Amino acid sequence: MRHPAELVAFSGVKAGDTVMDVWPGGGYWSRLFSPIVGAKGKVYAYVPAEIAEFKSDPVKIAKAIGTEPGYGNVEGISDPLAQPPPEHMFNTFDVIWTFENYHDFHDSFMKGASVDGFNQAVFKLLKPGGYYVIVDHAAAKGQGLNHTEDLHRIDPDTVKAEVEKAGFVLDKESSVLANTSDDHSLKIFDPAVKGKTDRFMLRFKKPANAK
Template sequence: MQQDEVRHPAELVAFARVKAGDVVVDVWPGGGYWSRLFSTVVGPKGKVVAYVPAEITGFKSDPLALAKAISTEAGHANVEASSYPLAEQPGADMAKKVDVVWTFENYHDLHDSFMKGADVNAFNQAVFKRLKPGGYYIVADHAAAAGTGLKNTEDLHRIDPAAVKAEVEKAGFVLDGESTVLAVQGDDHQLKIFDPAIRGKTDRFVLRFKKPSP
């Protein structure tokens, strides 16, 4: 598959340390590529939560309907669609019960105006509370030029990895690893990710954060 060629699923699943029996939250699943993949990896004893932020449920693509449809497919009954505001804190049924939280190419969008003033810090804190001690939070996104911080999240759809690290570590996480499997040399970080010259060939970073054990 073409998506496999640009997403390197085997390498990233290994990097995320997703395994059989895990509970995985796929934040903003889009078409469901990663939710379906994680569903197969975690198996019947595991669970995948395809989480659609309430802030985007009104999109024309109907992302919540797309997420709900995954569980109706053969082999993916362990996928559960979920939607609530980004900053909502977990109830007792979810607190400290998640092994991996994953977000792919969408973290930068959490800062954009169409997210209706979403509080990214509150979201990261909610992720922290959902994860088990020792659990992982994986953020993959399009890289902005070093030192630009959050400047290009809306116009170029890019984010400085250093800004992500600062925000996520503020919530209590520890940076546990970085993968360069999606890195692309020569990407002009000043171009919008949809520019035909680089679309599908952007420089992307992958960060693994860990919730410390007590």
């Protein structure tokens, strides 16, 4: 279950915002954010270039969202994960969001993309006071990055350390998607836990006095 109402509230997305949905997949969250930001807002469905050649054609899917009735404020874009953003985009976004994908940034198919570089790019893109929201599948405490590729899980403490290293401060956590019956030992696609893994929700904030 995604608990969309609770997660949208947690994200802080509001009318008029400029939002980036990182690794949008089928576009579920991009479509939810679109009517919230409204005509004065904008949603960028961002596909890392490292996955552009996946058989599912994620770039085509992302770009198609904006052609659907009612979603004209959604724009599909694709660039390398840690490519430094152009200066004219600095301090542009109110919210940058990624759902169940942060662990994948560390995987081998990302062709060595720098997660630290990506987090630094996110910091530059966000307005002072803006939010960087990460929802992902939890690994067992202390496991760090050991199971990002085999189980598709990541230790939330590792995420906190990586993101705070880029200059963010942890603003809020939520247990809405937590599941204490998940012992973190199974791959997220295993039928025993698929759709009901223990997931963490972290909202980081770019300090108001940051540039």
